Amino acid sequence: MIYDIYHKTTFEYEGMVTFSHNIARLKPRENRFQKILDFSMEILPSVYEEHSFTDMFGNSNSHLLIRKPHRALSVIGRSRVEIFPHLLDAHNERMKQNSMPYEKALSLLESFDLYDLMAKKYWFESELICKGSRAIEAYVRQSFHSKRDLFEACAEFMQRIFNDFEFVPGFSDVTTPIEEIFDAKKGVCQDFTHFAIASLRTIGLPAKYISGYIETIPKEGEEKLFGVDASHAWFALYIPRVGWVGFDPTNNLIPTSQHIFLGQGRDYDDITPLKGVVMSSGKSELQISVDVRRVSL
Amino acid sequence: MQMFEQYSLHASYDEMFHKDGTVRAHWQDIYAHIERAGVDTLAAKQSEIEWHMEDNGVTYNVYNNPDGNNNRPWTLDPIPFVMTQEEWREVKRGIKQRAKLLNLVLRDLYGEQKLLKENIIPSEVIFGHKGFSPEVFNFGLKENFNLYFYALDMARGPDGKMWVINDRTQAPSGLGYAVENRLTMNMIAKELYPNVEAKKLSLFVEEFKKLLKKLTHGDTSKAALLTPGPHNETYFEHAYLSSFLEINLVQGDDLLAKNGSLWLKSLSGLKPINTLLRRVDDRFCDPLELRSDSRLGVSGLVDTLRQGHLAMINPIGSAIVENAGLNPFMSRICHYFLDEELILPQIATWWCGQKQELAYVLEHLEGLIVKKIDRTEVMKTYIAKHLSAEELAHLRDKLCANPDQYVAQEEISFSKTPCYDNGKIEPRNAVIRAYSVKNDTGYSVMNGGLVRLSVSTDALLVSSQKGGKSKDLWILGTDNKIDTNAIFKTLPYLDLSIKHMPTLKAENLFWLGRYLARSIATTRLIRYIIKKMIHAHRYESTSSKEVQLILHKALTHFTMTYPGFLDTKEDETLKIEPLQEIASLVRDTFRQGSLSFTISMLGSANIAVKSLLAIESWKLFDKMQKEWHTFIYKNSYSSQTLLHELDKELIYLMAYKELVEESMVSDQGLVLYSIGFKIESALLLISKARSLLCLKLEKSSTYDILEAILGSCESFNAYRTQYKSSLALENVVEFLLLNPHFPKSLTYIADELLQAFKTLPKAKKYLSSYEEAIFKAHAKLRLSHLSTLMEIEEESSVYHVLDTFLSELSELFAHASIEFSKTYFSHYDE
Numbered sequence A: 001m002i003y004d005i006y007h008k009t010t011f012e013y014e015g016m017v018t019f020s021h022n023i024a025r026l027k028p029r030e031n032r033f034q035k036i037l038d039f040s041m042e043i044l045p046s047v048y049e050e051h052s053f054t055d056m057f058g059n060s061n062s063h064l065l066i067r068k069p070h071r072a073l074s075v076i077g078r079s080r081v082e083i084f085p086h087l088l089d090a091h092n093e094r095m096k097q098n099s100m101p102y103e104k105a106l107s108l109l110e111s112f113d114l115y116d117l118m119a120k121k122y123w124f125e126s127e128l129i130c131k132g133s134r135a136i137e138a139y140v141r142q143s144f145h146s147k148r149d150l151f152e153a154c155a156e157f158m159q160r161i162f163n164d165f166e167f168v169p170g171f172s173d174v175t176t177p178i179e180e181i182f183d184a185k186k187g188v189c190q191d192f193t194h195f196a197i198a199s200l201r202t203i204g205l206p207a208k209y210i211s212g213y214i215e216t217i218p219k220e221g222e223e224k225l226f227g228v229d230a231s232h233a234w235f236a237l238y239i240p241r242v243g244w245v246g247f248d249p250t251n252n253l254i255p256t257s258q259h260i261f262l263g264q265g266r267d268y269d270d271i272t273p274l275k276g277v278v279m280s281s282g283k284s285e286l287q288i289s290v291d292v293r294r295v296s297l
Numbered sequence B: 001m002q003m004f005e006q007y008s009l010h011a012s013y014d015e016m017f018h019k020d021g022t023v024r025a026h027w028q029d030i031y032a033h034i035e036r037a038g039v040d041t042l043a044a045k046q047s048e049i050e051w052h053m054e055d056n057g058v059t060y061n062v063y064n065n066p067d068g069n070n071n072r073p074w075t076l077d078p079i080p081f082v083m084t085q086e087e088w089r090e091v092k093r094g095i096k097q098r099a100k101l102l103n104l105v106l107r108d109l110y111g112e113q114k115l116l117k118e119n120i121i122p123s124e125v126i127f128g129h130k131g132f133s134p135e136v137f138n139f140g141l142k143e144n145f146n147l148y149f150y151a152l153d154m155a156r157g158p159d160g161k162m163w164v165i166n167d168r169t170q171a172p173s174g175l176g177y178a179v180e181n182r183l184t185m186n187m188i189a190k191e192l193y194p195n196v197e198a199k200k201l202s203l204f205v206e207e208f209k210k211l212l213k214k215l216t217h218g219d220t221s222k223a224a225l226l227t228p229g230p231h232n233e234t235y236f237e238h239a240y241l242s243s244f245l246e247i248n249l250v251q252g253d254d255l256l257a258k259n260g261s262l263w264l265k266s267l268s269g270l271k272p273i274n275t276l277l278r279r280v281d282d283r284f285c286d287p288l289e290l291r292s293d294s295r296l297g298v299s300g301l302v303d304t305l306r307q308g309h310l311a312m313i314n315p316i317g318s319a320i321v322e323n324a325g326l327n328p329f330m331s332r333i334c335h336y337f338l339d340e341e342l343i344l345p346q347i348a349t350w351w352c353g354q355k356q357e358l359a360y361v362l363e364h365l366e367g368l369i370v371k372k373i374d375r376t377e378v379m380k381t382y383i384a385k386h387l388s389a390e391e392l393a394h395l396r397d398k399l400c401a402n403p404d405q406y407v408a409q410e411e412i413s414f415s416k417t418p419c420y421d422n423g424k425i426e427p428r429n430a431v432i433r434a435y436s437v438k439n440d441t442g443y444s445v446m447n448g449g450l451v452r453l454s455v456s457t458d459a460l461l462v463s464s465q466k467g468g469k470s471k472d473l474w475i476l477g478t479d480n481k482i483d484t485n486a487i488f489k490t491l492p493y494l495d496l497s498i499k500h501m502p503t504l505k506a507e508n509l510f511w512l513g514r515y516l517a518r519s520i521a522t523t524r525l526i527r528y529i530i531k532k533m534i535h536a537h538r539y540e541s542t543s544s545k546e547v548q549l550i551l552h553k554a555l556t557h558f559t560m561t562y563p564g565f566l567d568t569k570e571d572e573t574l575k576i577e578p579l580q581e582i583a584s585l586v587r588d589t590f591r592q593g594s595l596s597f598t599i600s601m602l603g604s605a606n607i608a609v610k611s612l613l614a615i616e617s618w619k620l621f622d623k624m625q626k627e628w629h630t631f632i633y634k635n636s637y638s639s640q641t642l643l644h645e646l647d648k649e650l651i652y653l654m655a656y657k658e659l660v661e662e663s664m665v666s667d668q669g670l671v672l673y674s675i676g677f678k679i680e681s682a683l684l685l686i687s688k689a690r691s692l693l694c695l696k697l698e699k700s701s702t703y704d705i706l707e708a709i710l711g712s713c714e715s716f717n718a719y720r721t722q723y724k725s726s727l728a729l730e731n732v733v734e735f736l737l738l739n740p741h742f743p744k745s746l747t748y749i750a751d752e753l754l755q756a757f758k759t760l761p762k763a764k765k766y767l768s769s770y771e772e773a774i775f776k777a778h779a780k781l782r783l784s785h786l787s788t789l790m791e792i793e794e795e796s797s798v799y800h801v802l803d804t805f806l807s808e809l810s811e812l813f814a815h816a817s818i819e820f821s822k823t824y825f826s827h828y829d830e
Helices: A085-098 A102-110 A114-122 A134-141 A150-164 A178-184 A189-202 B025-055 B085-109 B123-127 B175-192 B202-215 B235-245 B301-306 B324-338 B355-363 B389-401 B503-539 B544-559 B578-587 B595-608 B615-632 B639-663 B670-692 B699-712 B716-723 B729-738 B746-757 B769-783 B800-826
Strands: A002-017 A020-024 A034-044 A049-054 A060-066 A070-083 A207-214 A231-239 A243-247 A259-265 A274-278 A284-296 B081-083 B149-156 B162-168 B223-226 B248-250 B255-258 B261-266 B269-273 B275-278 B311-313 B349-351 B368-372 B381-383 B406-410 B416-421 B424-438 B443-445 B450-453 B470-475
Touching: A002 A207, A002 A274, A020 A070, A034 A060, A049 B301, A060 A070, A070 A259, A085 A243, A102 A114, A102 A150, A114 A231, A114 B123, A134 A178, A134 A189, A150 A189, A150 A231, A150 A243, A178 A189, A189 A207, A189 A231, A207 A284, A231 A259, B025 B081, B025 B175, B025 B416, B081 B085, B085 B149, B085 B162, B085 B324, B085 B424, B085 B443, B123 B324, B162 B424, B175 B235, B175 B424, B175 B450, B175 B470, B202 B235, B202 B275, B202 B311, B202 B424, B202 B443, B223 B235, B235 B248, B255 B301, B261 B301, B261 B503, B324 B349, B324 B406, B349 B355, B355 B389, B416 B450, B424 B470, B503 B544, B503 B578, B503 B595, B503 B639, B503 B670, B503 B699, B503 B800, B544 B578, B544 B670, B544 B699, B578 B595, B578 B615, B578 B639, B595 B615, B615 B639, B639 B670, B670 B699, B670 B729, B670 B746, B670 B800, B699 B716, B699 B729, B716 B729, B729 B746, B746 B769, B769 B800
Parallel strands: B081 B470, B223 B248, B223 B275, B275 B311
Antiparallel strands: A002 A070, A002 A284, A020 A060, A020 A274, A034 A070, A049 A060, A207 A231, A207 A259, A231 A243, B149 B162, B149 B424, B255 B261, B261 B269, B349 B406, B368 B381, B368 B406, B416 B424, B424 B443, B424 B450, B450 B470
């Protein structure tokens, strides 16, 4: 299955900017389940200097220095990605088969294991995700009993978020504390993801933030407009000694054929698509336009 | 035993005395000297120390604080902390071993992570620690990623050995204070402790310089000390360190990253920097990749590390080894890397992330001290026995909720050492901070250190923030090498010349000139106007109402505090009470353009260029600011008190101006200040001239107005001497604007500016853009004819030609200022 992704981020500044350092993370990752057929990045104004590197979480980063005087910076990432849903299905099935009771997972995590080691980066509080309150803990524990199978529990937990929380754009931003999201029971995919990760970490499980795209299908008879998609976020839970499995609480499904994986981190901060520091006074405004199109089955 | 009669010996270990009250051998000389000296001499030495400290500015930290009193004097005890050479040799070995070990840990954690992969340390102690920086992942494989500078805190345990308490690895502080303590002790030691020899500190400073030389490949002009700035509590130390290490002192805004390297913005252009001694904490060093809300760092800094073009002392990420959670594993790490035993003992530490350890801690909590493994938040140490039942329960909850974030340590009673305090000698707890730097084969340790004392005899914890005293650490003995104190003799190192001056400082010098000119001129104008108001009442002058209205409007234009006095009703009566408006223009710090606002801007500029100024000027400014704040926070005012305060302020400002102009030579940057001062003076003079000289008035009013403009420029007598006549508009216009010989005239100022521009680093054969503007202004002034300027149509009440002329001049001066800033302070085209 092949997708074409167009992801444009624009910063508009109040004043003239003559010098700005930026980091773009727009190139999707390659792994067993997806292959990058083509990727290009278009930057306006043109860059003075560009360095690429891979960060600790395995994401591709581009460090961009812009020195042309400008009032707006736009970075467009164009990717052609082939995904292999049957492989991902098989992986998820394997995770499900090898899952274990919650209490066993906890005891395995306590001991040393080389394979688990790398997952433990995602086990602690991070910049944007603190551990949850008692109320949040009580909420997540409704699904996670000690004898309960981890995979099942998490699938149920995802479904409860899907049912209990309302998708309301504009209520929150990336810095909105999860307690607030939990109290209001509303937000967007990012919030649900942050909330789920915080909850899982609170009860002692490693969980990571996945950023990416999801294919949207227009209503029957309607033409899909260009650029109306959004970037998407979901989370992955770690099953000790076994591996990671993704859950999308916004759509109550386990990502397979409609999700394209961009990058991962402890929270949104680790995989912000574009961030920058400018030498200028005044505010800046951010605009994002995303288009995800399936080009072949 | 007189001096020590009251001295209590209840400590588990006393530095000076054996349990039976006899004096330890290595303290006998010091003890005898103190006994011989007596209380009065000791008191005299204490005040001598305080005088030296104040005289060197050690007590002057931050003074641009509205509350005024933010200075915390640094205090030093006249009694040193003494240690034998033999003991020190062993301690030094331990420090070197620990430094080497922590360097290996640091490099491994940001490299191969063998310690984690081979389960030498649990990953929770690393990944759960807020000092772990994923951004520098794999940087540990780079050659120049090392723990170059390492400090530790230690204290003597009941067994008589020195125990490690803390490791300091990010940006260890206190070295400057340790050096200053020693220099101050040197001044009293010859008299107080004749024949007692302590090892010198200067060898260590040499080692530090060697390291800088190595990292900069021989050119130490490529090294800089990155400070958070003058508002930081230890700024004194940053300035001091940069001065004796002879490297640039910079703030984040002084630097920029491009071409994968770091550059210092200096007046002559960008200069490469490849070594950064930093006093900014890890997470604040780069707003792009680290904390985005930091104003202290340089955006792109992490990338210059990534490109391998920068060595940092110490690298970003070093906070990970300031980690109490490592303690229980240090012995294992030591065996793993070095196959050795740890030399320096540590306090028994339990990391609560392990089940058994947590159970032990919870069971024995009452006798333990609990801390977080990292110190990124406000560091909190829980001494369990001091907690209430409720607090204990709360602590238990915290431990159970996040066990891997905490360690517990046994409570140890450390040794006490004698300290002079208000006429008596008392035992105090002491913690020693020792310093080491990396050399080619290992680490060099300073033969001395900074000793901090607890606030009172009973206090357990030592904190310089709570106002405890400090001591100098003396390692008895002489150095092998003959050593002069030469390194310290070069007193405050100043930026050598304007060419190499960091841009930020240069810009602040320019603004210092502008704000100072504005403060002085504003004070004078307001003072004159208030006087005029008082006199008007007294003489019931008829012309006074019109004159006052003109003066008030001139003040609004002058301070650009619109609508101010221009806010009139249709019948020309003011909406506001004049004295109230004037008081606001004097006192309201939050009103842009007010005198108080200008003075606070002057204060910021003053702080930013502090290192260039003489100590007297800091003291004077400090005093001025304190008095000014007392005045503006008072609720009531009258025209008399306003006048009184303005008089006082003016004297302070003039004295400050004199000190600034005297303490710097032109080539050190005074020229930037002068340019700022002159441009501002020109703009303000033009503003006054437009308000006061362009109006056609009745004769009596004209006289008052001319007197006002001359009076507010302190030029009345000069005018009298020149013209020997009564006041005439034409004469005043000529005198203040066109006279090429009168130093306050516009023509004279323009001429001086043109001269000053020629001495700047970017001066060229042809006119620069800013030069061009002033050149035009100067030509305009020189080519103008008084009679043309004073032409007026019969019906008109305004001298239009003059007004247009002045308005054009104003634009030229303002344009020059903008172009000047662009040329020297922006760097965007380099």
